[in-house]
Amino acid sequence: MKKIFFTLVTALAVICACTTEADYGTGIRPDGPSYVPKDCVFQTRGLVNTTVADAPDKYPSFKYKDYAPLSDKDVNVYYYIPTEGDVASMPVLFSFTGAEREGNTQLDAWQLFAETYQFVVINPQFTKEDWSENEYQFGGVTEKKGSENVRSKELWTYNVVESLFDYWLKEVDGTQKGYYMFGHSAGAQFVSRMVMAMPEARVLKAVAANPSTWPWPVALESNNTSYGWPYSIKDLPVGKDDDLLKQVFSKKLYIQVGTNDTDTESLDVSAAANAQGKRRYDRGQNYYAKCKSVAEQKGIECTFELAEVEGVGHSTWHMVYGYYKPTATKVDVESLGPNSAFILLFN
Numbered sequence: 001m002k003k004i005f006f007t008l009v010t011a012l013a014v015i016c017a018c019t020t021e022a023d024y025g026t027g028i029r030p031d032g033p034s035y036v037p038k039d040c041v042f043q044t045r046g047l048v049n050t051t052v053a054d055a056p057d058k059y060p061s062f063k064y065k066d067y068a069p070l071s072d073k074d075v076n077v078y079y080y081i082p083t084e085g086d087v088a089s090m091p092v093l094f095s096f097t098g099a100e101r102e103g104n105t106q107l108d109a110w111q112l113f114a115e116t117y118q119f120v121v122i123n124p125q126f127t128k129e130d131w132s133e134n135e136y137q138f139g140g141v142t143e144k145k146g147s148e149n150v151r152s153k154e155l156w157t158y159n160v161v162e163s164l165f166d167y168w169l170k171e172v173d174g175t176q177k178g179y180y181m182f183g184h185s186a187g188a189q190f191v192s193r194m195v196m197a198m199p200e201a202r203v204l205k206a207v208a209a210n211p212s213t214w215p216w217p218v219a220l221e222s223n224n225t226s227y228g229w230p231y232s233i234k235d236l237p238v239g240k241d242d243d244l245l246k247q248v249f250s251k252k253l254y255i256q257v258g259t260n261d262t263d264t265e266s267l268d269v270s271a272a273a274n275a276q277g278k279r280r281y282d283r284g285q286n287y288y289a290k291c292k293s294v295a296e297q298k299g300i301e302c303t304f305e306l307a308e309v310e311g312v313g314h315s316t317w318h319m320v321y322g323y324y325k326p327t328a329t330k331v332d333v334e335s336l337g338p339n340s341a342f343i344l345l346f347n
Contacts, residue, residue, distance in 0.1 A: 042171045046083045046115075059107050064124070067163035069154045076125040077164065078103040080111050085118035087172045091346070092179040093121045094161055096187030098316070099266065101128055101136070106187070109320045112331045113342050119180075124164060126157070137189040138230035141197060148228055148235050158194040162201060178202035180345050184209045184316040185266075189230075192253070196233055199247035207307075207341045209256040209319040210280050212268040214287035217245065217294045222275035231272040242298055249295050249302040254344045256319055257284035258312035265314070280314070307339040 044060035061078045065071045081087060093114075095106035103125040110121045126136045134145050140157045143149045153159075165179050181203055183191035188211035195206050196215040208214075216232035218239070226234065233239035238248055262279040277283035288306040295302035312318040322337020336343055 041077075042079065042081065042087070042120075042168060045081045047080075047111075059104060059123075061103065064160075064164060064167070066167060067160050070157070070160060073130040074127070075130075075160055075164075076103055076127060078107055078123040078125060080107050080114050080121045082115045082118045082120070087120065088174050089176065091119035092165065092168060092174075092176055093119055093345070094164075094179055094181050095121055095123050096181070096183035096190050097123065097125065098185035098187055099133075099137075101125055101131075101186075105316060106182070106184075109317050110182075110342075113320075113346075116331050117346065119346070120168075122164065122168070124160065131157070137186050137193075139190065139193050139197060141193070141236065142229050145230060146228075150229070150235050153237075156197065157190075158198050158201065161194065162198075165202065178204040180204055181206040182209070182320070182341050182345065183207075183211075184319055185211060185314065188256075189213065192255075193230060195251055195253050196248055197236055197238060199238060199244050199251070203251060205252045205254070205345050207254040207256050207319075207344050209316070209341060210258055210261050210284070210314055212266070212280060212283075213273045213276060214255075214283060216276070216287070217248075217291050220272060220275055222271065225271070227272040227275070231276070242300065245294075245298070246300045249291070249300050249304065251303065253304045254307045254341075255284050255288045255304060256307045256309065256339065256341060256344065257281050258309045258314065258319060260311055260313040263314070305344075307344055309337055309339050 041062040047058050048060050049058040059078045059080055061076055064075045064077045065073065093110065095110055097103070097105050103123060106123045107121055114121050134140060134142070135157050138145060140155060141150060143151060168174055169176065179202060181191050181194070183189070188208035191206050192208035192211060193215045194201060195203060196217070213231060215230060218232060219234035220227040220232040228235040238244040257280065259281060261281050264279070267280065277286045285306065288304060291302050291304050309319055309322060312323055320341045322340025322343065333343065333347065
């Protein structure tokens with residue numbers, strides 16, 4: 001297995017003009033992030049609060065609203081930067097929470113990996129107070145769920161991710177050309193739909209784990225009914241242009257499903273959802289098969305991959321680690337399941 005290799009540095013550079021070498025890298029900013037240019041919101045390395053394991057504020061965070069078309073809504077951005085490594089070149093992972101919209105869940109699952117293998121994790125929290133289900137899970141692509149009226153592309157929530165990535169590059173003088181994505185459950189709905197809707201997005205690899213539903217690559221037909229967004233891309237530009245669909249299918253999207261994710265708790269059981277399958281596990285398999293079938297019919301290569309995690313149900317931790325939730329204080333790649341999200345993204 002190809003290992004990740006990241007360049008280590010023995011001395012930390014000062015990235016922000018408003019910090020000093022003495023306070024940079026301590027993992028503690030009691031005054032919170034600064035909002036003067038350069039903003040220095042990505043200044044903190046490591047954990048902020050290390051005294052209480054479950055402290056909600058153990059990860060640094062800031063409010064982001066710099067994407068102008070959606071600036072009326074805050075995004076709470078939680079992040080983890082490892083205590084060593086070159087922030088200007090290390091990989092960037094955007095990780096998206098489930099329907100609970102919590103800021104710590106994804107970082108808890110990824111923190112040991114990020115520290116050991118030196119990559120940054122950014123978790124944009126789209127709170128329920130500011131972002132509806134339609135705006136989060138379904139990207140705000142249409143005016144409301146099930147509507148055929150596709151909004152102006154600049155109003156799609158996915159643009160916030162692209163904007164945040166540009167913000168990261170500016171803040172740390174980053175040289176990264178793209179970013180990685182992981183989402184579980186509702187977060188996987190966000191990830192899979194962003195990949196399908198925005199072929200121009202700078203996504204290097206993405207893992208969508210156990211979503212309730214998927215964005216079908218053609219109109220979803222069932223019982224003489226044709227379903228569009230969020231259940232299919234038929235009303236989107238990519239659904240009407242094979243060249244755009246070719247760009248989408250060239251992305252490395254992993255359709256990650258737990259073989260035991262077969263219950264109906266919090267499952268969309270609408271007619272459109274059930275047309276994709278009865279359970280999350282079935283729907284992931286069917287989505288993969290449909291993407292491959294459509295690509296073959298159109299003479300397009302599809303690089304999507306199906307990644308089944310044996311014995312795992314509906315769990316962020318288990319999907320990241322490949323089969324179990326560890327209690328160790330460090331991670332060992334050799335002990336992970338072959339389809340762990342970490343291995344899929346970084347090995």
